[in-house]
Amino acid sequence: MTNDETNDKPVAELLQAAARHAVPVVRGTRDEQLGDRTPCAEYDVRALLNHLFQVVINFQALAARRDTDFSAVPDVVGEDGDWRERFEKETAALAEAWAAPGAxxxxxxxxxxxxxTLARMALGDLTVHAWDLARATGQRFTPDPAAVADVLACFEELAPTARAWGVFADPFELPDPASASDFERLLAVTGRDPRWR
Incomplete structure (x- = not known):
């Protein structure tokens, strides 16, 4: 399946768009919020940020056909330096990696x-986890519509495997599926309650 069969934009452009929406949320996260809970029960804010770094760094390597280690989660937030600035650079590098010829x-x-499919998985993580972070830190988040449409189609197909692996929780039952937005449907596919506070 080519990217054109599901979306008019190449996946690298969708990753750029998703990053534009995610970066302000990361920049808006305050140090005193790092221990707060998130919609991901296994992550507090700090762990969620570190997971996001794990995703954007490892998926750069996958685009270049380099080895990855998803068992190791870097503590980028705990390192010296500006992790907010680094996140913007790493997401830019992610989009650039998937824009490379043949990626x-x-x-x-x-x-x-x-x-x-791997590129779309990265796109999904960047989009959904940005929402997680925004909800956990009291920020507004509106995802890129084209990215949501692309990821929804991918995640609906991958959901049974993702649940078997424990990556997705059981689907959340939307009270009125017919009126739900694509993004609400995407959150529900991954087991999230779109109204989580």
């Missing part, structure tokens, strides 16, 4: 997923 072709990673 979305063939398979990648130790499990041999289609490379384009």
């Amino acid at each position: 979305t072709e063939g398979a990648a990673g130790s499990m041999g997923f289609p490379a384009l």
Whole structure:
């Protein structure tokens, strides 16, 4: 399946758009909020930020067909330096990596997923976890509509496997699915309550 079959924009452009929406949320996260809970039960704000770094760094490597280690979560927030500034740089590098010639072709990673599917997984993490972070820190977040549409199609297809692996929780039952937005449906597919506070 080519990117054009699901969306008019290349996935690298969608990653750029998702980053534009995610970066302000990361920049708006205050140090005193790092211990607060998030919609991801296993993560507080600090752990969620570190997971986001893990995602954007490892998926750069996957685009370039380099080895990755998803078992190691870097404590970027605990390191010296400006992690907010670094997040903006790493997300820019993520989009650049997937824009490279051939990055979305063939398979990648130790499990041999289609490379384009992996790029969409990164896009989904960046979009959904930005919402998680915004909700946890009391910020507004409006995702990129094209990114949401692209990820929703991918995640609906991947959901059974993701649940079997424990990556997604059971789907959240929306009270009125017919009137739900694409983003609410995406959150529900991943097991999130769109009204979480």
